[in-house]
Amino acid sequence: MANIRDVAKAAGVSVATVSRYLNNKGYISEEAKRVIAKAVDELNYQPSMIARSLSTKQSTFIGLIVPDIVNPFFPELARAIEDVALAYGYTVILCNSDEDLEKEINYIKTLQQKYVAGFIVATSHAEADHYMGLDIPIVAIDRRIHSSIPYIATDNREGARIGTQHLLDSGCTQILCMRGPSGLGPADDRFAGFTDAVKGKNVETHVIECPFHFDIAETMVKKVLQEVPIDGIFASSDVTAAGAMKAAYSAGIHVPSQLQIVGYDGTMLASQLTPGLTTVAQDLYRIGAMAARMLIKLIEGQELTEREVLIPAELLIRQTTRSEA
Amino acid sequence: MANIRDVAKAAGVSVATVSRYLNNKGYISEEAKRVIAKAVDELNYQPSMIARSLSTKQSTFIGLIVPDIVNPFFPELARAIEDVALAYGYTVILCNSDEDLEKEINYIKTLQQKYVAGFIVATSHAEADHYMGLDIPIVAIDRRIHSSIPYIATDNREGARIGTQHLLDSGCTQILCMRGPSGLGPADDRFAGFTDAVKGKNVETHVIECPFHFDIAETMVKKVLQEVPIDGIFASSDVTAAGAMKAAYSAGIHVPSQLQIVGYDGTMLASQLTPGLTTVAQDLYRIGAMAARMLIKLIEGQELTEREVLIPAELLIRQTTRSEA
DNA sequence: GTTCTATGTGGTACCGGTTACACATAATGA
DNA sequence: TCATTATGTGTAACCGGTACCACATAGAAC
The missing domain is CATH 1.10.260.40 (lambda repressor-like DNA-binding domains)
Structure with a gap:
């Protein structure tokens, strides 16, 4: 060459x-x-970009740290990030952290050695110390890391409120809320939105804490259905909603005539289930694209107009709810 | 520093x-x-890895080129590749080609400038010219690029045969085969496997060519269900199988009592559908891990023991088929 | 006529590693 | 005893860019 x-x-x-x-x-x-x-x-x-990087101490690599790309939530985000990165001449490095702090720190160290220009991080660690020291731009998505780090996510509280309200509007009076792990920002926000919606209303509510995991959700809901009468479920993710659908099916409970279900995320899964899952859709692509654009701005030394962006969620009404008020 | x-x-x-x-x-x-x-x-x-790369003309970056990471087939593959790459000190760069030749060529050019050590490619272009010139190791997954390029995939023909045979064993006599796009290697192989299984058997078969797309699959199957009596479907992907399930649901046809369905891929989707989708599972993780290990061997100058590896597929029997023979 | 500025170009130190080569010294073998 | 080999270390060129600085030249301003 x-x-x-x-x-x-x-x-x-x-x-x-x-x-x-x-x-x-x-x-x-x-x-x-x-x-x-x-x-x-x-x-x-x-x-040679390598020689250029060595000389300028800059690179065109963006590190994307996600818990697990297999989680259907992240591919779309990754896709969006990759699209805008490409448009601006950047390249994205995929890192799966498994929510493991040590693995994450290791990645950051490794990528620093490789002169990454910046990081986009979806993580939930309370300790953000390892992000503070490094003088590389960072943007957080989905989960807030630290007040000093720009952050982009769905307006989870309002989204959950809308989703729950839809259940109310559709006639539910005994609602199960499958909230996500407490302590996890988005999960807490969604639970708050659920609470906002049902507060003062004439509904009976039940709450279970359920990780974003299909099998566990199915098992937990099966148990609930045996113990309490329920006519509506607000699940804080599509995966757990899918688990709930399966549990209802096993119990011979018809959806939506006997039980209505609303999911959260708006992943492909929701649209491909039968019946189609009514869900609160996050604009994942927009979040990813915006995160990438913000990061690139930071990398190129521009000022950010906003440091915290909340993207509105949208209710997608499908067949797991009876939309007539 | x-x-x-x-x-x-x-x-x-x-x-x-x-x-x-x-x-x-x-x-x-x-x-x-x-x-x-x-x-x-x-x-x-x-x-500094940058300085080291400049000097040695080697890097620890692996380029992963997939059509679209949003396609549920690829995240698991990516995950596996990332895992073994990490173990060997490599880092993976994510590239979405959208099956677009120009975009792919562009990526290869860009990554060459950045001194990637090798490529793992899932693509379907007949023209592989742009892969031949570059003196960088390449491993192909899922789809064969060229006889000179090592290749790893599921034994699609045998997998499809097993899946179809299961339909036969479960009593189907009027089977619809939803084959994938003709000309696409894996799709052709699966169709061949289907043909192997039904050949000489006392079954009536119908074949439609259907892209790996949920909505299109749903529409096409709806139409078929109106026109021909069918008691079994072999879909060549989970997504299209999910579309078929939805179509059956809309038509008031019960699965599996009136219609049995077998999917292909063994993605998360299959397990999260209700009822659970019987499917021919590819060991995606194993394919990815093996591809990564082969590529790293090539990068490090070792000889490959095998240049073409077919991983067996496994039938996962769930609730869309009646397993009693 | 002199000074200033805009335009255009070249030489070369530098980024932070690797590695060929030169040069030691100690231990071994003939 | 002398040649050979194993062990250990340093100097400096090199990888392929960037960018500072020096140095032209031409036209404008004074």
Whole structure:
């Protein structure tokens, strides 16, 4: 592979001029541009990003740290991030943290060695110390890390309120709330939204704390259905809602005529279930895209207009609820 | 951040000795090791991978090119690749090609500039020219690129045969095969497996060609159900099977008593549907892990024992089929 | 005519590693 | 005893860019 000196020689100019040409920096005559362009083309020259990074101490890598890409919540986010990163000439590095603090710290260390330009992080650790020291831009998605770190997420509280309200509007009077793990920001927010919606209303509510896991959700709901009469479920994720649907099916309870269910997330899963799952959809793509744009702004030294962005959620009414009021 | 010269100075040795220490190469005295280790520790020194790459022309980046990470087939693959990459000190770069040749070529060019060590590619382009020239190791997954490129996939033909046979064993006599796009390797193989299973048997078969898309599958199956009597469906993906389930539901046809369905892939979706989808599971994690291990072998100059690996598929019997023979 | 500024170009130190080579010294073998 | 080999270390060129600085030249301003 040709290097910049080869190009300079072929074009009969200095490396400095070639470098200026490549970066559109400083003065270059039209004649020089012409002759360099020709040389670049003839030699099929591609500048080495590695050498450039070494020299500028900057790179075009973005580290994306997610708990687990297999969780259907993250691929769409990753996709959005990748799309805008590509548009701006960046490349994304995928890291699965498994919510493991040590693994996460390790990744950050490794990627720092590789000169990543910034991080987009979805994590839930209370300890954010390891993020504070490093002088690399960071944007948090889904879960807030620290007040000093820009943060983008769905307006979970309002989203959950809307979802629960829909259950109310559809005639539910005995509602089960499958809240997510307490202590986890988004899960807490959604639970708060649920509470907002039912407060003062004439409904009986039951609450269980359920991890975002299909099998566990199914088992827990099965048990609840045997013990308490329920005509509506607000699940704080599509996966747990799917578990609830399965539990209802096993118990011979028909959805939505006997039991109505609202999920949360708006993943593909919700649309592909039978019957289609009514869910509170997060605009995952928009969150990811915005996070990427913000990070790139930070990387390129621009000021952020907002440091905390809440994206509204949208209720997608499908077949697990009876929409007539 | 401290560099190697700082460490050398602090330890009172030369940079060459420090470099040898870092790479476990050549002779170093125990005394030198001790004093360097101390300096490294005190300065919290981390070698720059960028500088190392520039010098050695090697990197620890692996490019993973998939059509779309949102397709539930790929996250698990990506996860496996990332896991073994991490174990070997590599980092994976995520690229979505959208099956777009130009985008793919662009990615390859960009990543070459960034000195990636190798590629893992899931693509379906007939033209593999752009992969031939580059002297970077490549491993293909799911879809064969070229005879010269190592390839790992599920034994799709045998998998489809098993899945179809299960339908036969469960008493189906009028089977619809929802085959994938013709010309696409895995889809063709699965169709061949279907044909293997029904050949010479006393069954009536119908075949439709259906892209791996939920809505389209639903629409197509709805139409078929109106036109032909069917008691079994072999879908060549879980997503299309899910579409078929929805179509059956809309038509008031009960699964599995009136219609049995077998999917393909063994994604999360299959297990989270109600009723649970019987499916031919690919060991995605194993495919990914093996691909990564093969690629790393290639990168590190080792010989491959096998250049083509077919991983057996496994039938997961759930509730969309009646297992009694 | 002199000073200033805009335009254009080249030389080269530097980023932070690796490694070929030179040069020691001690131990081994003939 | 002398040649050979194993062990240990340092110097400096090199990887392929960037960018500071010096140095032209030409036209404008005074």
